[in-house]
Amino acid sequence: MLAAAQSQGVDVGASIDLGDSFPDALAKSDCVIDFTSHHFTTELLAEALKQKKGLVIGTTGHTNEELAAIKDASKSIPIVFASNFSVGVNTLFWLTRKAAELLGPDFDLEVVEMHHRLKKDSPSGTARTLVEILADVRNLQYDNDCRHGRFGDVGARTKGEIGVHAVRGGDVVGDHTVIFANVGERVELTHKASSRDTFANGAVRAARWLDGKPAGLYDMQDVLGLK
Numbered sequence: 001m002l003a004a005a006q007s008q009g010v011d012v013g014a015s016i017d018l019g020d021s022f023p024d025a026l027a028k029s030d031c032v033i034d035f036t037s038h039h040f041t042t043e044l045l046a047e048a049l050k051q052k053k054g055l056v057i058g059t060t061g062h063t064n065e066e067l068a069a070i071k072d073a074s075k076s077i078p079i080v081f082a083s084n085f086s087v088g089v090n091t092l093f094w095l096t097r098k099a100a101e102l103l104g105p106d107f108d109l110e111v112v113e114m115h116h117r118l119k120k121d122s123p124s125g126t127a128r129t130l131v132e133i134l135a136d137v138r139n140l141q142y143d144n145d146c147r148h149g150r151f152g153d154v155g156a157r158t159k160g161e162i163g164v165h166a167v168r169g170g171d172v173v174g175d176h177t178v179i180f181a182n183v184g185e186r187v188e189l190t191h192k193a194s195s196r197d198t199f200a201n202g203a204v205r206a207a208r209w210l211d212g213k214p215a216g217l218y219d220m221q222d223v224l225g226l227k
């Protein structure tokens with residue numbers, strides 16, 4: 001993260017003393033860039049609200065309650081919340097919506113993601129966002145209509161399901177493929193990240209963009225002007 005910030009001309013000199021606690025560090029900061037665990041989200045929101053600081057949240061794997069708390073906090077502070085900070089994946093989000101609209105309801109929808117062996121949450125936040133985009137186009141819902149993998153005598157695929165499959169191994173930075181499959185043809189949209197710097201650079205860009213923004217819930221598409 002520090003290297004990425006430096007590459008964007010941000011002063012990350014070793015002389016900056018952020019103190020020994022999160023509240024101390026936050027008091028000396030303009031905003032927080034959060035890539036931790038969703039278990040930290042409640043504490044993060046409480047302190048940011050107390051100190052009226054903006055947030056850039058990249059952490060994934062939140063519960064519905066934590067997602068609701070982020071939305072609620074954004075009524076008081078500006079928050080950029082993005083499952084993926086890369087320019088490529090945000091373009092994939094845009095392309096996925098367009099392809100789903102153009103290909104229409106006859107195409108079966110499946111999302112496959114692969115990440116390094118240390119990743120704790122599944123499916124990835126990016127895969128979840130992709131499914132949410134597809135669900136939005138099809139008038140489906142992530143919680144009800146997303147099928148997480150298949151095992152056993154589950155029967156034939158139904159039209160109203162969107163499959164999502166999480167593969168884990170090695171040091172894979174992050175691969176995502178959206179499959180649109182019909183009888184006789186299929187379209188696949190794939191993004192592969194090869195360096196984590198792409199996420200760090202995007203998060204620093206989001207933090208700069210956030211400066212001076214009013215309270216609200218923003219995403220990386222807002223930062224990149226893709227909306």
Ligand SMILES: NC(=O)C1=CN([C@@H]2O[C@H](COP(=O)(O)OP(=O)(O)OC[C@H]3O[C@@H](n4cnc5c(N)ncnc54)[C@H](OP(=O)(O)O)[C@@H]3O)[C@@H](O)[C@H]2O)C=CC1
Nearest residue numbers: 035036037039040058059060061082083084085086125199
């Ligand atoms: N939106 C995006 O573009 C991206 C999002 N991510 C997401 O970011 C998150 C972190 O991923 P990754 O960096 O691989 O994970 P790591 O486990 O490598 O790092 C997480 C860091 O957060 C710290 N941390 C965890 N829990 C807490 C807590 N409760 N309080 C304070 N610090 C905590 C850990 O400290 P310690 O080691 O001491 O436990 C560690 O330094 C994941 O949800 C991941 O999906 C990742 C990359 C890109």
Ligand SMILES: O=C(O)C1=N[C@H](C(=O)O)C[C@H](O)C1
Nearest residue numbers: 060083084119124125126174
């Ligand atoms: O944990 C990771 O590594 C990543 N997490 C994010 C996600 O869950 O989508 C983004 C990226 O794919 C890397």
